Every structure is written in C-alpha cells, then in structure tokens.
Amino acid sequence: MSxxxxxxxxxSSVDEVLxxxxxxxxxxESPDSSPGGEKPQAEVAVQVxxxxxxxxxxxxxxxxxxxxxxxxxxxxxxxxxVSDRQMEEVVCELANMICGSLLSRVESATTFHLAAPQxxxxxxxxxxxxxxxxxxxxxxxxxxxxxxxxxTPTCPEPAQSAS
Amino acid sequence: xxxxxxxxxxxxAMRTFVRRVIELSGFELSDCFEASDGWQALEVLRxxxxxxILTDINMPGMDGQEFLRxxxxxxxxxxxxAIVISxxxxxxxxxxxxxxxxxxxxxxxxxxxxxRAELExxxxxxxx
Numbered sequence: 001m002s003x004x005x006x007x008x009x010x011x012s013s014v015d016e017v018l019x020x021x022x023x024x025x026x027x028x029e030s031p032d033s034s035p036g037g038e039k040p041q042a043e044v045a046v047q048v049x050x051x052x053x054x055x056x057x058x059x060x061x062x063x064x065x066x067x068x069x070x071x072x073x074x075x076x077x078x079x080x081x082v083s084d085r086q087m088e089e090v091v092c093e094l095a096n097m098i099c100g101s102l103l104s105r106v107e108s109a110t111t112f113h114l115a116a117p118q119x120x121x122x123x124x125x126x127x128x129x130x131x132x133x134x135x136x137x138x139x140x141x142x143x144x145x146x147x148x149x150x151x152t153p154t155c156p157e158p159a160q161s162a163s
Numbered sequence: 164x165x166x167x168x169x170x171x172x173x174x175x176a177m178r179t180f181v182r183r184v185i186e187l188s189g190f191e192l193s194d195c196f197e198a199s200d201g202w203q204a205l206e207v208l209r210x211x212x213x214x215x216i217l218t219d220i221n222m223p224g225m226d227g228q229e230f231l232r233x234x235x236x237x238x239x240x241x242x243x244x245a246i247v248i249s250x251x252x253x254x255x256x257x258x259x260x261x262x263x264x265x266x267x268x269x270x271x272x273x274x275x276x277x278x279r280a281e282l283e284x285x286x287x288x289x290x291x
Contacts (some may be wrong), residue, residue, distance in 0.1 A: 020272035021180075075176060076183045089176040097271045100250020104270070111255045114221060116173075 003133065006106070006148075010135045013101040014146060018139075021097060022070050026137035026144075041065060041142065044088055045122040046095040050103060052112030056132070056150035058102065060095040061125050066142030067091050092117035098146060165193035166286065167211070171204040171218040171230065172197075172248070181217060181248065181278070188279035201225025205233060208240055215286055216245040217278075220260070231263040244285040248273075 018024040045061040062070075064087070071090035072079040096117050103112045131147040168185065172178045178197045185192055196211055198204035200222040207213075216234075220227035227247060234240045246267035247260045257268050267281045282288075 017272045020274055071176075075179050086176060089174060093174055093177055093180075097250050100271060101252070104250070104252035111253060111259075112251070114250070116221070116223070 007133045007135070009105045010102055010133050010146065010148060011137075013098050013105065014135050014137060014144070017094065017097045017101055018137075018144075021074070022094065023073050024070055024139060026139065028138055029136065043122040044091045045120050045125055046088075046092050046117045047120045047124070048095050048099040048117045049115040050099060050112050052103060053110045054150040056148060058095060058099040059120070059125055059147045059149070060091070060098065060144070061122050062091060062094075062139075062144040063142030066139045066144060069141055070094070070139075088119050092119070095146075102148070164288075165191040166214040166282075167194040167196070168192060168282075169196045169198065169204060169207055169211075169213045169216045171199075171201065171216065171222070171227070173199050173219065173222040173224075175199075177219070184275045184278055185282070188275035190279045190282055199224070201227065201230030201233065204230060205240075208243075213243060215282060216243055217248055217282075218245055220247060220249045220251065220256075228260070228263060231260065231265060235264040246281055246285055248278075 015026055018026055042064040043061050044064060044067050045059065047057055047059045049057045067087050067090070068079050068082055071082045071087040074090045075082065075086060096114065099114060125145070126147045126149050132150045133148045134145070136143060136145040170178045170181050172181065182195050185195070196207050196213060198207050202225045204216070204218070218227045218230060231245060234243070234245060241264065244266040245264065246269060247265045248269045248271060249256065250271045252270040260268060267285045269278055269281050
C-alpha cells in the first residue's frame with residue numbers, strides 16, 4: 001500500500017473509531033502534528049505492537065484535557081469521577097481499536113497479531129523520521145496524535161491476537 | 164423478555180462500555196455478568212446460566228479462542244450462543260472464530276444498534 005493511501009486509511013480509522021465508539025468528532029487536522037515538539041499540556045501515550053505483513057507499532061498520544069471527557073463518555077460517568085487509571089484504560093482501548101481498524105483495512109495476506117496496549121512516556125512518541133505515517137486531529141478539548149511505524153517487529157508476544 | 168448476558172474482556176473499561184451500549188440500545192437485560200478471561204468466564208458459567216456470551220479474543224490467561232474451544236467441548240455450555248467482539252475484521256479471523264463455535268461476530272468500532280441486532284439474531288428474538 002502506498003504511503004499517501006496508508007495515511008488516508010489511518011485518518012479514516014481514527015475518525016471512525018472516535019465517532020462510533022467514543023462519540024467524538026475530529027474537528028480537523030491539527031496544525032501541531034510535529035511529534036517531539038514542546039507540549040506543555042499533560043498527555044497520555046499508548047503503544048500497540050503488531051505482527052503481520054507489515055509488522056510494526058502504533059503509538060497514540062492524547063492530551064489529558066481531551067482524554068478525560070472521552071473516558072467519561074465511554075464509561076458513562078462524570079469527568080470528576082474518572083480516575084487516572086480509568087482514563088489510561090480507555091486510551092489503551094482507543095489505541096487498540098484504531099490499530100485493529102487500520103490493520104483490518106490494510107491489504108495483507110497474513111493474519112495480524114496485536115500485543116496488549118502499553119502506557120508509555122509521551123516522550124517515546126516516534127520522531128518524524130522514524131514513523132511511516134502520522135495523523136494529528138483537533139478535538140474539542142485538545143489534540144490526538146497517532147504515529148505508525150512499520151518494518152520492525154515490536155510485538156513482544158507472537159501468540160497474542162487482536163482483541 | 165429480559166436476558167442474562169456474560170461479558171468476557173480483560174479491559175474493565177471495555178466491559179463497562181459493552182454493558183452500557185447494550186442498555187443504551189434498548190436490549191432488555193435482566194442480569195449482566197463479567198469476566199476478565201476464559202477461566203473466570205467458565206467459573207461464572209458453573210454458577211450462573213446465561214442466555215448469551217460476548218467475548219473478546221485477546222486476553223491474558225485463557226484467550227477467546229481457547230474459551231470457545233472449551234465451550235464447544237462442554238455438552239451443556241455449547242448451547243449458549245457466543246458472540247465475538249474484536250478489532251480484527253479480517254475474513255480469516257472471523258472464519259476461524261466461527262469454526263470454533265462463535266455464533267456471531269461484531270467488529271470494533273461498532274454502533275449500539277449493531278450489537279443489539281447481533282444479540283437478537285443469535286438469540287432468535289423476533290424483530291419488532
């Protein structure tokens with residue numbers, strides 16, 4: 001699959017997952033799509049490794065200001081009652097679903113295998129030169145950025161499959 | 164008629180979401196049980212009868228594939244319809260889970276009405 005098409009598929013996956021499962025509409029491409037830049041806001045970052053053709057990993061970071069209301073909507077509770085752990089669990093689900101949706105759309109002759117999503121420091125977000133594809137979208141309360149890096153197997157447990 | 168459902172997923176957030184979506188969709192739930200993997204699900208099923216099972220695939224402990232195998236081997240439990248909820252929408256994965264005994268398959272992301280329709284289809288609930 002060509003890089004522009006992969007980019008387009010990534011954006012479609014992000015939009016579809018946000019709308020269907022999190023009842024959130026992406027407001028548009030975020031001008032701040034440069035990873036590794038100065039980010040004064042608190043963020044949650046999650047990485048999902050995958051094996052398949054191609055293998056790689058998806059890393060998602062979202063500002064906490066956006067993640068908390070998303071978690072509250074997902075869980076059906078007030079923002080004030082969402083713990084940090086619950087917020088991280090929901091962001092893990094968000095990354096897992098975007099990754100699964102993306103890989104299901106990518107032409108591949110093999111079945112893909114997803115590792116369990118892992119919370120990572122936001123500083124581990126891949127730099128531009130390392131990632132195959134980026135997608136940064138503005139949400140009403142912050143920004144969500146996704147980077148996909150392919151080519152290197154990063155899935156620690158080959159026996160795991162998509163959830 | 165209200166139904167008893169078992170949700171099997173290692174993510175507490177996802178279990179809460181699935182339960183909430185079932186309720187929001189208008190599907191009538193009398194009881195909703197939860198388990199974090201296949202082992203825990205089998206324990207629940209030893210104590211409680213349910214009308215349908217909604218299960219994830221990728222779980223630590225006993226995963227969804229092994230759980231479906233165990234259900235199929237059990238003369239009593241094999242009659243309970245199991246629906247897989249997964250991010251994997253590939254034909255190969257769906258066929259694999261159906262061959263293990265899944266009666267339905269819902270890919271994430273999904274709309275509440277999709278989950279309700281799949282539950283009603285597998286339970287044979289007449290459309291209103």
